[in-house]
Each structure stands twice: as C-alpha cells, then as structure tokens.
Amino acid sequence: MPMRRTLGYGALIFLTALFVAPFLWTLITALKSEAELYAYPPVFWPERLRWENFSNAWTALPFTTFLKNSMIVVVLSTLGQLASSSLVAYGFARFQFPGRDPLFILLLATMMIPWDVKMIPLYMEFNYLGWINTLKPLIVPAWFGEAFFIFLLRQYIMTIPMEIDEAARMDGANAWQIYWRIHLPLMAPALVLVGTFHFMNAWNDYLGPLIYLNDQTTYTLPLGLALFKGLHEVDYISIAAITVILCLPPLALFFYAQRYIMDNALGSSVKG
C-alpha cells in the first residue's frame, strides 16, 4: 500500500511537470526582452523580469473592451447551454417515444458536420437576421443546446438508477418535477463539467468571432490576441503575455469548480 502511494505520487509529480512546463515557459517568455527571446542557449530566467510587458500588451489594443465582450458572450451562452442541454439530455435519457433513437443519431450526427461548409450558409442566415457584427451569433445558438453537451449529460443520466425516478413518481411527482428536483441536483457534477467546458470553448473561440464580428468594438479576447500576429511579423512577447492573462479566468473557475465535479458525496447519496 505505501509502495502504491509512493508510485502514485512519483507519477503525479512527473506528469504535473510535463503538463505545466510549457505554461511556465510561456510565462517566462512574457517576461523577457526581445533579445532574450531568441537567445541560444534559451534564457530560463530573464535578466530582469519585465512585468511591464503585460500592461504594454494590454494597452496596445483596446483589451478592456475585448474583455467586456468576452464576458458577455461567455456568461450568457454558458447559462443558455446549461439550461437547454440538461432539458434535452433528460428528454433523451428518460423517455421512450417514437423516433427517439433516429433523432438521437441525428443529434450525434450534428457534431460531425465539418465547420467549413456550414459557415457560409450560417453567415447568410445571421446576416438576414441582422446579427452580423453583434454578439448574438455567439450567444443565441447556445440556448438551443449543443450535441456534445447533450450527449455527455445523457450518458451521465443513464448511469443513474431508474428506481429513483420510480420512487418520485410514486410520490406523485410529474416529469418536470422529477427533472427539476431530482435530476438537476444529481447532474450537478456533470453540469459543472458542461459549464466549465462551454465556458472554456466560448472564452477561447477564435473562428466564430472572426467570421461574425467586424469592428474592434465588438471583438472578443482571442481576436485581440490574434491581432498580434500580423501577416509578416509576429509579436511573440505580447502574445505570451496575453496568453497568460487569458488562461487565468478559466483556470480560476476550474480550480473553484472542480470540487463540485469531483468531491461531491454523490456516489453514496444516490445509492443510499
């Protein structure tokens, strides 16, 4: 047993180093001078930590505006994703109805459509609706559920024993009440997971904003970041600095959210 623990710690520490090293490298790069960037052998500790690189990068472009736009998109679309995906997943997981299985296959199929060809027709549609150069194309679709999350939640619900529903039904609860009072709380870990994933996807999304947004007042953070990468010249230090800043909110969210995904006493409470 102690042997297993030691091995476990050893593996964890080694892997942690592997996963964290590139991020640390980015952080260090953000603090370098331009000369140190391409020095060889690589500079592991800059002569002077240039923290001003962060504020310089942030003020080089209207990043505060980008941040505001990103926040609007991320918060509103995450709310929509949670509400819609859990409803739909519950519908697929807990009911028998004609056409359910073909519909579910159709749902899965929507994940498989290559993005490239959907984009121009979607652009035309959003253009017709007058949504181009607004944040709506990035928010509204999330309120109609995304296949990836519906599938995930459906799989999760299906690991929950049916007799829990039965018992509630015996007590006179209707389908909505079973969803709201029983499954939503039971799904909490998976919901937090969906929220975390969606938050991160929306936060980092580059192509969607690139296609649907036109001028800088509507840009989100990843678009701002990409502006450091011109056609010919790339501002690596600013990219590194903004990358570090961009990682912090999802990371903080995750650090906070993980106990709801993992340390929940769900395992015993369900079966108890």
Place this chain on the structure above:
Amino acid sequence: MKRRHLIIAPAVLTAVFWGGMGLAQDKVLRFATWDSDESLAIQEAIAKKFEEANPGVKVQVEAYGDGYDDKLTAAMGAGSPPDVMYMWNFPSYKEALLPLNDFIARDGEAMNLADIPEGLMNISKIDGNIYGMPAGFTTQVVFYNKDMFAAAGVPEPQAGWTWADLRAGAAKFRNADEKVYGFAVDAKPDPYDFEQFLWSNGTRYISDDGKTIDGLMNSPEAAEVLNMFADMIKTEEAVALNIGDDTSGSALFKAGKIAMFQSAMWSKSGIDESGVNYGVVMLPSFGGKPVHSAIGASAVSIAKDSADPELAWEFVKFFSSPEAVAMRTNDLPVRTSVAEAQGMQDDPIFKPFFDMLAVSNKEIHAFLKNAEWGRIQENLAVAIEATMIDQGNAQAHLDEAVAASARFLK
C-alpha cells in the same frame, strides 16, 4: 415557476442587444485591412483624416489580421463584403470587385496617375480592368548586419553582387556553438515572392498565356535556383527557416543570429526598433543576369455590392492621394512625387528598394495568368519544400509538381 426564467431570459437578452445597437446617423463606410499594429494605426489615422474632410461619414476600420482571407471569403460568399478593402488576390475575388476604369477615366487627371509607376498599376489589372488602386508597396532586398560584417572582416555587399558573392561571405559567419549563420533560406517560401529568383535566372513559373508550365516551372534554370538554396542549407551557409517551426528570419536577424536576411519593407520597422546597425542592398544576381524582384503591393478595392460606390471611390481616391501616401511610413510610397519629396531615392536604406522597383516592371506574377493558380502553386510549394528538406534533387520534385498540376491546366 422557475421554468419561466428559461423562457424569459432569451427575451431579455434580445431586448438588451437590440437596445445596445445605438442610433446610426452617420453614413458608415466599412473598410477592411489585413494589417495590425503600427500599419493598422497608420490606416486608422488616414481614415480619421478622411472623416474630417467628409463630415457625416464614419469609416469603420475592420482589422482581420491573419484571418483576413477566411473572413473575406465568408463575407463575400454570403454577399455582405466591406465597402472598401485591402486586396492583392484579384483573380480570386475579381467577380466581387468593382472595376474602377470609369471612375479613373472621370477623375484620373486630378489624381495625377502619371505619378504612380506603371509596374504598380499592373498588379491590379486583369483583362484591361483595373480592380484596385495601389496604396503602398515593397520590393525585396537583402538586409545585412554592419557590425557583424565589420567584426568578421567581410566586405559589405554592393549593388551588382551575385549569389556566389553572397555564399562566399555567408560561409564566414557560421558559428555552430552560438547557432550563428550567414544567411537564412526560407524552406517554405511564399511562391509569390519566390518567383523573383526564377525571373532573375531567366525563367518563370508559367507561360504568359497561362497555359503551359512544363518546361518552365521544371526547367533546368528553375531547378538550378532550388538546388542552390538547398545547397546553402547543406553547407550551413544558411539556416533553414520554416521547416517545422515559425522562427522568423527577422527575429534571428534582430537577435544577431544571421548576418544577412532577404526580406522586404515589412521587416524594416522591427529591425529599426531592435537597434541593429544594418544596411540594405539589392538582391544578388545569378552570375550577372538581370535581377528582378517580386512586387508586394497593397491595393484598395471597392466591393461590387457596396451600398454607396461613390463614397467608396472618394475614400479610395483619398487613400491614394499624396497626402495619405505620405502618411504610410510602414511601406513605400506608390507616388514618385512623395518619394522624391522625402528624398528616399537618395537614402542608402531606401534606395535599394526603388532600384529593385526600377528593374522589376517586365514580369507578370503567375497568379494573374491562370485562375487555377492557387491549386498549381500548392504543388509547387511542396516541390520547393521537398528540395530544401532533401537538400537537393530539385529536378525530380519539380517534374512531380508539373505532373500533379496537369489536371488544373485542362
């Protein structure tokens, strides 16, 4: 009870967004650019000037950066392009662009078109239609680090030098421990720029009628060019760029890792900032054959679907006016008068760029000759890259590219 929230929320959101749209009283002109950073700031300044001169007009500058082509493709495919946009790939987009011939015929005299070198006007001309006005340009030159040359005791390059001169000099800078090289070879060059070397060696990618590549793209002269660059990598006279990483030549030049660097205006401001003591010289020739440069021009075009082509034209006119051209310090002035007024042709740093322009008006870039050039170029790029990686064998790779491209020439 709780369920209602789900239904209300989207409604509230919608209201919030419609409310936030604001009241647009100004006439808005959308202007799209691929530039970022300083060059973008310059264009914003030009747009501001235009707004001052035209009250009630707002120019919305849209910077798409690296994603320019994706964004423009989507917008054009869906029928809502910006009114005025940066343009270089005229063959691909020309159906969506407004030919400017009528406007030019009307206002040409006032615009003093004779002031713009013909080589620059050719860039946006297809079948006699002019699809864009040049706004800025660059030719290709070699930057060299004067301090490194002095330290190594190598004489500085002079106009009229050859590739043999460059190679002999480059060999003297190699230092394996410090990872220092004399020159940098882009192993995955943009074929657009790369064609200058074929021109300078007496051949070209594709015939002027756009129908033949066999015997040109894979001619012995073309293979000789590729093999020469591959050999420079092999002998370590040059570091290979762009095989597998995006280490840029300008970054290495700024860090003193390479003594010579072939590039264009877009590298200059970065090098200035780095404080490297540098000089600029014309491209070397192939054993005294006439040397040519690729011309990178930014032109501005008007969308066919623009709601207000007259206003768009006013903006384009302003963009190529001496006043605006003089503001563009990040590329070269398309107007001879502006270049003269700033004494550029006598400035040792700028002179080589203009010297290159003077000898580069005879060839037409391949993409203007064949609509399927994008596909052919893909095969060509592979042949160049394969030659650099294999450090030779150009003829076989080029023959393969020609064979694979046959189906696009039918």
Place this chain on the structure above:
Amino acid sequence: MATATATRRPSRRKARGAGITPWLFISPWILGFLFFTLGPLVFSFVMSLHDWPVVGTRTFIGFENYTTMVQDDPQFWKSLWITVKFGALFVPLNIVLSFLLAVLLNLNLRGTAIYRTAFYLPSVISGVALVTIWAWIYSKEYGLLNYLLSFAGIDGPNWLGDRTWAIVAITVASLWGLGGSMLIFLAGLQSIPKELYEAARVSGVPPWAQITFITLPMLSPMILFTLITSIISAFQQLTIALLLTDGGPVNSTYFFAMYIYKTAFRFHDMGYAAAMSWVMFLIILALSMLVMRWSAAWVYYEGQARKDDADA
C-alpha cells in the same frame, strides 16, 4: 444490483413515456436544429452539386465533384489516409491516457486539487497560443526540447520538419489537451457507488480486478462518449496542424479537414469543399454507427438495465 431491481418491473412505463412531454424536453434542440443546422446542411448539399466559386457564376454539375474526388484527385486519398493514421494514434492514446490519469487522480492523494488543475491547464490555453508554445518547444535549432535532449547527448530531430516525426509531434501536441476527457472520466468515477469497491476489497479482489470488473463497466457510458467524440475530433483536426505545420513537411500532415478548409478558403472552390465535407460527414457517421452498435456488447447503463428487459 440490476437483478435486484429487475424484479420490481413496472408495467405502466410505456403509457407514461408517450405523449407530448418528451417532446417538450427536447424541443430546444429540435428548434435549434431547424434554425441553425438543417438549413446549412441542405444548402451545403446543394453547393456540393455545383461548381461554386465564392463569388461569380455557379454551374450545376451533378455529382461531378464526387467523381473527381474519387477518380482524379490523389490528394483526397492522401489526406484521408493521413487522417486515418492520425486517428489510429490519437483516439486510443487519448482514451487510455485520460482514463489512467483519472484513475490516478481518483486515488485521492494529498494535493489532488493541484494535480487536477495542472493536468487541465493545457486545455484552457487557446488554439493560437497553444500552437505558439509548441512551436517554441519543437523548433530544431532554438527549441526547448532539443536543447534538453542535447544534455542527454541526443541530437534531436527536426520534429515538425521531418516527414515521419511531424505527425507524431502533432499527436503529442493534441494529446496535451486531454484534460477534458480526463475530467469526463473523473466525473463518471464519482457516480460509481463506493460500496462496490468496499465489497470487493472485503472479498479480497485485487486492485487490477477492481478496475476491470467494477470501474470499466461502470464507466463504459463515458468511455463510449469519449470514443465517439475523439473519433470526431480526430477527423476534424485542423487548427493545430494548420498553424504548426500548415500541412508540411511535404504534405505529410495535410489532414483531410485541412484539405477541405484550404479548398474552401484558399482555392475558393466551395462546391468541391462541400462535396468533401459530405464525404467526411458520412465516414464519421458510419464509424459512429458501428461504434454505437458495437457498444451494445460492452456499455452498461445502470439507468437502462431494466428498460431493455421491459421492452423485450
């Protein structure tokens, strides 16, 4: 557990399940499908039957795009093969590694919260930045990896510039983001009743057998999920390869999705791109259907166990 509940089989299920209720629950997705997916889907099929430049004249050409692809376009087959190779590397590794990491983290060693965050860290880095980081690491001359290897006396290869190594390097860079799958497994592990392990331990079942006979079956719905979504993401792999190698060296990482992307956005041949998209779509769909069918043999749904009995 399943046998115990099976005896209390309810008979009113079917009557209850029918009606409008399930449709109300799934209505958001149905509406979303009608608004945002069906139209583009039909449109792209129509596109695929045309010579459709982004701008300019569109010509109806029937199935010519499809026949060209199969008969005259070697790049189509090459790209498809590269994608299959990548999938064969990426999908199993992604599932096995994220599963092992999840089990490791589930031991609840001290500091687990920190490790979990560490493993998830790469997943929060956006595409553009992620690629920049890997470019620094892989660079032959100035890269971190070869610098570290040089201490071991190894002259590292040009990771992204070598025809064989490039696809491996891209696989590793893609696997670096396996924090997502790991989390899915971790969440799944939480719903396994602790009593099962307790009982196994009391009866002297060794740890490896606990994993085989308890963890794997109980986690199988999540494994199915990860399997299908990994296949999809393997086929749709674009950003990392596009920004890291742009298909090179010598087209050795010219993925199928990249070919579609370039056909649409560089060559502006929307009709051909749409046709290739449909082919890709059908391939993924066929693979997923096979996996779904096969999954009946190994996926165990606690919440469905009796329903199949009831329907039988």
